[in-house]
Amino acid sequence: MAKNVQMAPEFEGMALTEWQKICNVLLGRALKKKARKDTELMALLAKADIRVMPEVYKATNILSTVLVCLGSLALLGLIFAPNAGLLYMYESQTDPATAKACIDWAFWHPTEAADARAAGIPGDGCPHYSTKDLSATYEYMIIGSLLFVVPPMSYRHFSNTAERKKQARSEKLEMFIPYAASYTAAMAAANATPAKIFKSLAANEDIYGEIAYDSAMIYRDITLLGMDLVTAIKLAVDRSASPWGTEFFQGMVGTLSSGGNLKLYFLNRAEHYMRENRIRLNMFLETLGLMAESYIVVAVAMPLFLIVMLVIMFWVSGKGSQLSEGMVYGIVMGMLPAIHLAYSGLIWMMSKEMEM
Secondary structure (H helix, E strand, O other): OOOOOOOOOOOOOOOOOHHHHHHHHHHHHHHHHHHHOOHHHHHHHHHHOOOOOHHHHHHHHHHHHHHHHHHHHHHHHHHHOOOOOHHHHHHOOEOHHHHHHHHHHHHHOHHHHHHHHHOOOHHHHOOOOOEOOOOHHHHHHHHHHHHHHHHHHHHHHHHOHHHHHHHHHHHHHHHHHHHHHHHHHHHHHOOOOHHHHHHHHHOOHHHHOHHHHHHHHHHHHHHOOOOOHHHHHHHHHHHOOOHHHHHHHHHHHHHHHOOOOHHHHHHHHHHHHHHHHHHHHHHHHHHHHHHHHHHHHHHHHHHHHHHHHHHHHHHHOOOOOOOOHHHHHHHHHHHHHHHHHHHHHHHHHHHHHHOO
8 A cells, every 4th residue: 555645835936927027138138236235134034934045125116106107197198188188178068067057048149059059169159158177276286196106105005015015914814823833842842853853743734834935945955955954043043034033943953063862842832822823812802892882882872862852953953053964874875884884994904814
């Protein structure tokens, strides 16, 4: 009978997207020397698990920003194109303020209106006719936004991609490291070697999340690149996106270097991280309780009093305080449901942060 052999997961290497390939061809060679000297950027890419060379990352950011700038210029042309742009179409529409006056004029002057219509005169010759006019302030705001706000914001967005991914990895790693530490403690108690512990963690990425990636990199460095255990773990310290992960791997380096008991270290770390995780969960539950209390007041009790007050105000409102029927419907059918949606969104985002 064939034996069941546990296969290590295959981790995707440095595979570039089509856009990254284009950016690398256009700018990669020019940025290569300077980008590879940027040790901070290379460390950030490693912590963010962005598996591209720094020149590819920089080239992609720059050309993506250029593409956004070209899109802004194209949109600017679409808006302000003479006799065809969106601004022209907007200012060609009849001003609603003069529409009623022109209808009355055409009713009392049908012959003049018919002659003007046949001659192609705008507004059928109505002396009150005028079109919409977008103020210069709004035009300058549109131009300033598309030329001086969108390009720098887009560059900042693309440049912060690695930082955002690093932060996301850090949050996921801190979420799963207490359970990974418990698993390593159990494996160490069974006299498993560190290499087998890291291999087992790497094979359970769906359970232990980002810590499995760091473990896989350690196992790769040991088995494929032939590094010793301490050196491989030191590299994992530099790759770790979270202070918790850095502390965990650095403690392993210290324990191995000093000849300490790795099994005891794993047990202590598991207990420490479980305590920290318990504190984090308690804070989440307290925040959730506070949200529930405020929800009762803001979304349940307040609308009842508000509806009663609105109805009374609608009945007794005099000349000095008019409350229209549309305003009542807007508050009841617009503002009150928005409160429930806002609370639902907040609870959903808080729950997603704690989702395992």
